[in-house]
Amino acid sequence: MVFSSNLFLLYFFPAVFLLYCLSPRSVKNYVLLIASIAFYSWGAPTFICIVLLSVFSDFYIIGVMHRSDGRRKKILLLVSLALNIGLLIYFKYANFFVDNVNSFLASFTTELLEWTKIVLPVGISFFVFKKLSYLLDVYWKRHAPFSKISDYSLFILLFPELVAGPIVRFSEIADQIIERSKQETIDDRLVGLFRFIIGLSKKVLVANVLGQQVDKIFALDQAELTMPLAWIGIVAYSFQIYFDFSGYSDMAIGIARMLGFKFPENFNNPYISQSITEFWKRWHITLGRWMKDYLYVPLGGNRLSAKRTYFNLFLVFLLSGLWHGASWTFVAWGLFHGFFLILDRWFLDRFKKNWPAAINILLTYFTVLIGWVLFRATDLHQASDYLTKMFSFKVESSSFYFLNDFKFILIAVFIFCFAAANKRIQQFQTRLYEPSMNLLPLSFRSIFALAFLILCIGHISSSDFNPFIYFAF
Amino acid sequence: MVVISPLYFLTIYKCMEPVNEKELKGDYILKVMPELTWENWPDGSFQKKYSEYIEENIGLRNLLVELRNQLDYSLFNKANVDGVLIGGNGNLYDVRYIDAYYGDDFIGDDLVKEKLRKIKAVQDTLRKEGITFLLVLEPSKARYLPEHFPPFTIRKGSTSNYEAFADPSIPGIDFVDINKLFLSLKDTISYPLYTTSGIHWSDYGCAIAIREIIKRIEEESHSKLDPVEWSRLRATDFPSDRDYDVANVMNLLFEIEGPKTAYPDFVFRHENPSQKPDLLVLGDSYFWNIEGQGLFSNSFRNTNHWHYNKILYENGMKSQTPVQALDLKKELKKHDVILLMQTELTLYDLGWGFIEQVYDIYYPEDQETLVSYWERQILSDREWWSKVRKQAKKSNTPWRTALRNNALYAAENLKK
Numbered sequence: 001m002v003f004s005s006n007l008f009l010l011y012f013f014p015a016v017f018l019l020y021c022l023s024p025r026s027v028k029n030y031v032l033l034i035a036s037i038a039f040y041s042w043g044a045p046t047f048i049c050i051v052l053l054s055v056f057s058d059f060y061i062i063g064v065m066h067r068s069d070g071r072r073k074k075i076l077l078l079v080s081l082a083l084n085i086g087l088l089i090y091f092k093y094a095n096f097f098v099d100n101v102n103s104f105l106a107s108f109t110t111e112l113l114e115w116t117k118i119v120l121p122v123g124i125s126f127f128v129f130k131k132l133s134y135l136l137d138v139y140w141k142r143h144a145p146f147s148k149i150s151d152y153s154l155f156i157l158l159f160p161e162l163v164a165g166p167i168v169r170f171s172e173i174a175d176q177i178i179e180r181s182k183q184e185t186i187d188d189r190l191v192g193l194f195r196f197i198i199g200l201s202k203k204v205l206v207a208n209v210l211g212q213q214v215d216k217i218f219a220l221d222q223a224e225l226t227m228p229l230a231w232i233g234i235v236a237y238s239f240q241i242y243f244d245f246s247g248y249s250d251m252a253i254g255i256a257r258m259l260g261f262k263f264p265e266n267f268n269n270p271y272i273s274q275s276i277t278e279f280w281k282r283w284h285i286t287l288g289r290w291m292k293d294y295l296y297v298p299l300g301g302n303r304l305s306a307k308r309t310y311f312n313l314f315l316v317f318l319l320s321g322l323w324h325g326a327s328w329t330f331v332a333w334g335l336f337h338g339f340f341l342i343l344d345r346w347f348l349d350r351f352k353k354n355w356p357a358a359i360n361i362l363l364t365y366f367t368v369l370i371g372w373v374l375f376r377a378t379d380l381h382q383a384s385d386y387l388t389k390m391f392s393f394k395v396e397s398s399s400f401y402f403l404n405d406f407k408f409i410l411i412a413v414f415i416f417c418f419a420a421a422n423k424r425i426q427q428f429q430t431r432l433y434e435p436s437m438n439l440l441p442l443s444f445r446s447i448f449a450l451a452f453l454i455l456c457i458g459h460i461s462s463s464d465f466n467p468f469i470y471f472a473f
Numbered sequence: 474m475v476v477i478s479p480l481y482f483l484t485i486y487k488c489m490e491p492v493n494e495k496e497l498k499g500d501y502i503l504k505v506m507p508e509l510t511w512e513n514w515p516d517g518s519f520q521k522k523y524s525e526y527i528e529e530n531i532g533l534r535n536l537l538v539e540l541r542n543q544l545d546y547s548l549f550n551k552a553n554v555d556g557v558l559i560g561g562n563g564n565l566y567d568v569r570y571i572d573a574y575y576g577d578d579f580i581g582d583d584l585v586k587e588k589l590r591k592i593k594a595v596q597d598t599l600r601k602e603g604i605t606f607l608l609v610l611e612p613s614k615a616r617y618l619p620e621h622f623p624p625f626t627i628r629k630g631s632t633s634n635y636e637a638f639a640d641p642s643i644p645g646i647d648f649v650d651i652n653k654l655f656l657s658l659k660d661t662i663s664y665p666l667y668t669t670s671g672i673h674w675s676d677y678g679c680a681i682a683i684r685e686i687i688k689r690i691e692e693e694s695h696s697k698l699d700p701v702e703w704s705r706l707r708a709t710d711f712p713s714d715r716d717y718d719v720a721n722v723m724n725l726l727f728e729i730e731g732p733k734t735a736y737p738d739f740v741f742r743h744e745n746p747s748q749k750p751d752l753l754v755l756g757d758s759y760f761w762n763i764e765g766q767g768l769f770s771n772s773f774r775n776t777n778h779w780h781y782n783k784i785l786y787e788n789g790m791k792s793q794t795p796v797q798a799l800d801l802k803k804e805l806k807k808h809d810v811i812l813l814m815q816t817e818l819t820l821y822d823l824g825w826g827f828i829e830q831v832y833d834i835y836y837p838e839d840q841e842t843l844v845s846y847w848e849r850q851i852l853s854d855r856e857w858w859s860k861v862r863k864q865a866k867k868s869n870t871p872w873r874t875a876l877r878n879n880a881l882y883a884a885e886n887l888k889k
Contacts, residue, residue, distance in 0.1 A: 006528050006531050009480060010480055010483050010484050010527075010531055014480045014484065043520070045515050045517065045520075221867055223866050224866075397628075405545060405548075453479055454540070455544070461529070461534045461538055461541075462538040462541050463528075464529075465497070465501065466501070466554070467498065467499025467500055467554070468499060468500040468722070
């Protein structure tokens with residue numbers, strides 16, 4: 001079930017929200033837990049048992065680990081790590097591993113490994129990371145573990161961020177699971193709703209519209225793809241992925257706020273970054289923080305030698321790339337970003353320090369665009385072809401055309417994303433997400449929110465509607 | 474709570490349904506509420522179908538669809554119908570007609586020649602049997618109004634199928650070119666032969682075309698038929714559904730305005746029906762306009778319509794029979810006049826196999842080879858043919874060679 005569907009918007013969420021609001025405090029977490037299990041079961045009915053088993057076993061292992069000391073504690077940490085990482089490796093990377101082994105074997109023999117492809121459980125990357133966050137925060141005594149299995153299950157399965165984040169760490173939400181009544185005010189609910197509608201609009205009215213043309217461009221043969229089309233395609237993709245992902249995060253943060261939770265921000269105008277280092281402080285912020293706190297810093301971070309720092313960065317970004325998907329393109333994308341982070345550390349940041357901000361922003365955006373080609377392509381071959389076309393410097397004509405809605409939205413989002421470099425625009429964005437006590441701004445926000453909600457539902461309702469004049473035309 | 478209320482309002486409205494909502498226009502398949510079984514839950518198919526059903530069945534859904542379509546049309550000049558583009562003066566076009574106009578789907582000179590040779594042979598043979606067989610090249614809005622094409626579609630074209638078939642190298646083929654007729658009237662006619670909001674000929678344009686076709690049938694068959702006549706033309710600002718077909722399917726909140734259209738008040742005599750000939754029309758959606766106005770009813774006793782040479786419609790679409798189930802030779806003999814009416818959009822598959830089927834009956838020694846059969850199947854399947862053309866472009870092969878190679882492969886590996 002996706003947030004941008006009528007089933008969620010008009011049935012599931014209103015029912016859950018109503019039930020939640022009417023429930024006594026002692027029951028609210030159970031309501032959310034049941035709703036979250038139902039939410040996951042709907043989308044992945046065959047995996048809910050595996051997920052619940054994993055949650056239950058982890059709860060007990062970590063509980064025992066917390067009460068243990070010394071060697072026993074370390075062993076239980078390793079057991080839990082192995083179970084969680086093993087789950088992720090098996091479901092997410094086994095197919096990739098076997099495919100690559102078979103590709104290698106195919107060069108020598110016709111006898112390949114027989115393997116029934118494993119289906120990837122939705123959201124596995126997110127909830128495994130949350131479980132690891134719980135495990136490590138408890139191990140490092142950043143926070144005591146939950147005493148009730150229902151609270152732990154709710155932390156892992158909470159439906160707003162179950163399948164697409166943001167990645168909420170245990171220590172930043174644990175207290176909210178236990179007690180959050182002070183965050184369940186009318187203002188919080190309104191702010192949450194506005195945030196949700198902003199996210200929904202980003203996804204439905206912007207990302208989906210851009211995505212339709214991006215898909216067509218990326219589906220073109222090399223012979224039909226021209227240089228201008230290739231650039232338009234990747235620029236459009238850069239906004240599609242941003243509005244899609246940040247839109248989803250906004251929806252998650254908004255729903256959570258309506259339920260009394262305050263989730264961390266996941267995006268902060270990433271395209272105004274002046275370096276790749278800064279980009280990763282603004283893009284998928286919760287992933288970056290998770291990687292930093294649970295991988296980079298334990299590996300030594302930048303406290304050791306320069307070479308060790310570069311190695312740590314390389315490893316973190318290799319794993320970040322792999323985390324996004326089991327494909328060489330994601331690995332290449334991760335390494336591409338890792339490479340530039342290393343360059344930043346080495347000399348690039350100091351070298352560009354005094355350059356005009358506009359130049360740094362453009363150069364960083366250009367670098368990110370190249371990375372997006374790797375991210376979007378189906379394989380390295382397509383990525384290479386696409387990049388070759390981008391830099392072919394041949395202006396060829398094409399019969400491909402863009403409709404006005406695509407052109408308008410592309411220009412509008414381009415301006416919107418880069419205008420955020422202006423501090424006033426950033427202040428306006430911040431105010432948009434804050435509660436307002438004044439009637440006039442509240443009224444305006446309400447009217448706009450209602451209008452956008454209606455527009456979004458209209459879009460969702462008509463997305464599959466394609467009538468013929470006559471069936472047998 | 475004002476803002477969140479739509480989330481509840483639409484569901485409550487759906488449950489109560491105080492007012493019957495206006496239906497959306499066009500042909501589409503309604504989603505059905507799926508039945509939950511032990512199999513379709515675990516594999517996710519129930520959830521998918523249920524979600525699709527819900528998307529279509531929320532409160533005020535039709536109004537929301539119209540609102541969205543209207544906003545896209547008003548703000549972005551966009552029609553939310555596959556393949557429909559908005560050109561100059563508000564003219565609506567089907568992009569496939571534009572592609573055909575520019576020759577994107579041209580089948581090549583040798584295939585055109587072969588088709589024309591068979592048409593002539595069939596015409597001559599049927600004439601000997603007392604059956605008048607006439608080819609009618611229906612008009613195309615793209616060919617009639619190229620000056621209003623959306624600017625981004627304008628490009629350099631090459632020979633089109635229409636240009637190749639309308640200028641036959643084999644003399645003596647009987648055909649009526651309605652494109653040519655319409656273009657000859659374009660500067661003088663008072664009312665549109667194509668409306669801005671329609672994709673087919675207007676009611677008025679259709680009447681003019683059928684009047685011309687009747688005259689040609691008379692010439693070819695050396696007989697007299699009751700003509701298509703009208704006593705006057707009624708001009709109106711409100712086009713009929715047929716003249717507003719594409720705009721209808723766009724499902725807008727507000728009607729699109731266009732120039733006045735005209736509707737003839739026909740004078741049908743319906744005298745001596747038993748003496749009138751029987752007509753078979755192999756046609757496409759342009760036929761529905763003829764049927765809707767009853768334009769053949771005055772001149773012919775019975776009119777049967779074989780839609781795309783696939784389905785026989787009788788009694789005004791009340792009964793449908795697959796053409797495959799009919800005895801072709803017997804059916805031919807039941808009719809005095811046979812019209813093959815086809816528009817430029819599908820001329821890559823002129824006749825939809827009818828020509829070849831009739832030719833094979835009368836010239837069994839020269840039957841279509843298996844390879845030719847598969848070439849025709851590929852050409853008649855837009856998606857398949859598009860794949861073959863892409864394949865040819867990618868491998869830098871002439872597309873004719875790619876077509877032949879694919880047909881050879883199909884002949885060896887696929888059943889007819």
